[in-house]
Amino acid sequence: MDRSTRPVRLADVAKAAGVSHGTASNVFSHPEIVREEVRERVKATAEAMGYAGPDPKGRLLRAGKVNAIGVATNEPLSYFFDDPFARVMMASISQACDATGAGISLVSAANSEHLAWNIQSALVDGFIVFCIEGDSRLVELARERKLPFVALDLDSENQSVAAIGVDNIAGAGLAARHLAELGHRRFAVLTLPCAEDGHGPITQAQAETSLYAGTRDRLRGYLGELSRFGIEVSQVPIYETVNDEESVWAGLDHIFAGAEKPTAILAMSDKMALHALDWLRRHDIAVPGDVSVVGFDGVPEGATSKPPLTTVAQPIAEMGHRAVKAILENDGASSRQLMPVDLVVRASSGPCPVKS
Amino acid sequence: MDRSTRPVRLADVAKAAGVSHGTASNVFSHPEIVREEVRERVKATAEAMGYAGPDPKGRLLRAGKVNAIGVATNEPLSYFFDDPFARVMMASISQACDATGAGISLVSAANSEHLAWNIQSALVDGFIVFCIEGDSRLVELARERKLPFVALDLDSENQSVAAIGVDNIAGAGLAARHLAELGHRRFAVLTLPCAEDGHGPITQAQAETSLYAGTRDRLRGYLGELSRFGIEVSQVPIYETVNDEESVWAGLDHIFAGAEKPTAILAMSDKMALHALDWLRRHDIAVPGDVSVVGFDGVPEGATSKPPLTTVAQPIAEMGHRAVKAILENDGASSRQLMPVDLVVRASSGPCPVKS
DNA sequence: ACCTATCCTTGGATCGATTCAAGAATTTGC
DNA sequence: GCAAATTCTTGAATCGATCCAAGGATAGGT
The missing domain is CATH 3.40.50.2300 (Response regulator)
Known part of the structure; x- marks a missing residue:
């Protein structure tokens, strides 16, 4: 039954260790409520079976929070590292993320078909959109995800778009x-x-x-x-x-x-x-x-x-910090901040x- | 029943539109196999209910692939944008990712507790580990995920670690x-x-x-x-x-x-x-x-x-490109490449x- | 009318975990 | 020694989608 790769599931481990999957889950997520003997046995079994620990994919679905914020742009991904402005902005965004333990997902696409898909399928808790060149399509796609969202730049005429920009x-x-x-x-x-x-x-x-x-x-x-x-x-x-x-x-x-x-x-x-x-x-x-x-x-x-x-x-x-704050707090108020x-x-x- | 936020699920839309969830799913994922009339009705219903489209969280679990590679380091996240070496490396990594449509997740942590958790829960298809300062703990954590993995730097004595580095x-x-x-x-x-x-x-x-x-x-x-x-x-x-x-x-x-x-x-x-x-x-x-x-x-x-x-x-x-290639192709061969x-x-x- | 081919639609199974109410086992109290 | 209290463990339900085999409806052929 061992296909090229063997996906060991928590349930497999549980069965092999002779406990229910519920208990097996607790061993990893709430070790303190499982009797030590059982805990050790399950851990040993997991180790022996080559179980890599609870798969975040499964956990995610239940927990709902990804704990990462997406930064989206129209430009190729390397824009984030090549462009001086983007770099400074990203540095401040990442400081703010570090402070809260959130991760960063860079989202982009060379062509606009990919763009749509990438935005739609990005696993993030919210979007910061770099619309330096004011692509409203990008903003539109991001808003459609109905996640916390803030545009960097007040380009859009649409006053309902949350944005941080300068005068x-x-x-x-x-x-x-x-x-x-x-x-x-x-x-x-x-x-x-x-x-x-x-x-x-x-x-x-x-x-x-x-x-x-x-x-x-x-x-x-x-x-x-x-x-x-x-x-x-x-x-x-x-x-x-x-x-x-x-x-x-x-x-x-x-x-x-x-x-x-x-x-x-x-x-x-x-x-x-x-x-x-x-x-x-x-x-x-x-x-x-x-x-x-x-x-x-x-x-x-x-x-x-x-x-x-x-x-x-x-x-x-300051703009970077505020953007992250806006995403994480998401106080609903789609504020437009003019710096x-x-x-x-x-x-x-x-x-x-x-x-x- | 309307708690602070209302999570509209695909199933809700399907019920409201009077079709099965299977059909509703097809409307979004395989529109061509759904009769036009039905398709339009479902889409309209979705729109009316404020459905944001299939949630990637659910899709992910089924599909298995995140379509993003993780780049991990011990340093704070801003390292990726501040450090000249990291920047150049990231620029080449992102070029390679752009070419294949993959996204990038930046993973880091100020303290090592967070580090472990962040690595363990990162939603990625593989890891590129920046171990410029050769933290073997980072490498260890990443390997435990049993995902495609490559270290940038041949620091580790452990010859079994896939790595790309220089002499x-x-x-x-x-x-x-x-x-x-x-x-x-x-x-x-x-x-x-x-x-x-x-x-x-x-x-x-x-x-x-x-x-x-x-x-x-x-x-x-x-x-x-x-x-x-x-x-x-x-x-x-x-x-x-x-x-x-x-x-x-x-x-x-x-x-x-x-x-x-x-x-x-x-x-x-x-x-x-x-x-x-x-x-x-x-x-x-x-x-x-x-x-x-x-x-x-x-x-x-x-x-x-x-x-x-x-x-x-x-x-x-070249190292950045090879790292991405190694993750995406993951030919199992845990090669150590000396550049x-x-x-x-x-x-x-x-x-x-x-x-x- | 009946049979077949085509085309949609259906509902159940699945992905991999977490959670929780309820039950089992163990310990404590008297 | 029995009831009560405590502590774990269990198994079903859930998260939100996709996939697939099987069934239903419609249209076309004879």
Whole structure:
């Protein structure tokens, strides 16, 4: 009867040891209420039969709680370890989980079919959804599980979605004002994706119809503040990137190919800003001598880049902690929390160079 | 009957829709074999009752496969996102998982009681164990689950443990020889932990009794090669660190307090080596002018540090891929794979300065 | 009409454990 | 020595689904 693998069940052990499965269960889960002699006998039998201990699969069904929270994203799984923002966020999420003994399940999928299935079949007590690029489908799928749930980012227009995010408009405004006050008048904007996998130069109108509210809000924040300084925002080149080196560099190639070269670059993520610094260094453009760069996020890499990056810092650690708290406490209140952002001025921004 | 939450079961939906639970199950799992009219009716009923779809908990028990692999460590969960080596390894593990559609469960625990429980109750199809610091208890617990299993590191003496690791002795030897060939004769070694939470200066004899075979082997590799160059290894200061900035800096404080200052530092991890570079810069000690530093691991940060770090690179990506493959294929063969290491010479090592 | 083939639907068995009310065995009290 | 109290043990019920053999209904062929 020994097929390739032999699944020894608790019941098998019980029978072999001559006790009921109820008692056998107690041996493992409530050893103190089983007479020592019996306990030892059952344990010895289990050992002899190669029983690996109560299978969590069975226990789970009865207990109901998985004791793990799921973190879901649209990006490939490696996003959690590659992207600086995600990394910091995950570090704070994992601290909070450690404190409560909860585990973490990373959920993702390359294609959207898998995504649906992965979300639907994830064994978790709740979801934290990374919707950095605001995929509402992801949010929808997660909500359908009817588990405790919180989105990281207030992208969704749907006010009923519990979410933790930052004030993108105000944050972008801070960045724009900082540069404008330094005297800059010729700007360029590097955006996060507006459409699925879109990249290339776009118009303000196109950006306004962005699928992703986060991108849209940051852009509004930038342009709104700039126009307050009398800058003709329709002239500001806007280049859509997918937040990677290639598209950022392509964007800068494009932006600096024109006659009116900008003196200030607004980047919607630190990652983009850091790639931009690389590009500028390779093109012997001084930062902040010739061009100032301001990022968005406040990742630690920004503090040690060359030059250190001026950026709009999100309270990432605090957001992570709150997200975990929201899942674990699940007080039903689908709260939307708006966290404050902070302009961190470092060396990548400086006064506008005098006109040559 | 409506307690705080109402758990709607598939059976409830089936009854309400007037079909058997078997048919209801098919509506969700094999929609194509259910007559359309029935299918729609059941789906509508489910919707109306607030049924969230088949609960994976139930499905799991029947199906047996979780479709997730567990990655376990002794460190806090945030280790996966903070430590450079872990990050690179996790990135490659997650790539491999993405390719097969598997999820990742991070398992850890602050204290060892939790550890046991977390390992025992983790819902996974197999374990990859990060035993960078070679905790054999962790390995033991994971093996007891009798799931596919592979340790990252060949620490364990137990040859029956499936493991993927590098040739620590040979790798350390490469580093030592490189420096010796550059003319260095006064060395210092920064080790990974030898005992639980130990740190401070230790003797060679103490290090030889290290709990952790990885630490021991690297030390053997270092000292073995050095003695081949006629260096009196008993005079080489060995300082045990816990792989963080504080203990590395304390180690260097101690090492450089002596009269015979070393010209070459062998660090058992890149993380330590990078902290050492920071310390040296702060003390205005030129690298490699006054002191050469060689790390171990080959993390990407080493390529961009100041100066770029000479190191013994592990094929981290390849190891991650193989680990996942080993779990998913689980061909029973508890193989021990020894991966080759590679000396990567960058700017942190140079000729020994002429004696002053 | 009757028989057969097709297509759904049914209900029971199963996955692997936990829990609990009730019963058996042992000990204690008088 | 018998009833009561105590302590374990038992076996059935449950968790939430999937699977499968068997049966029912419908349609088509003659």
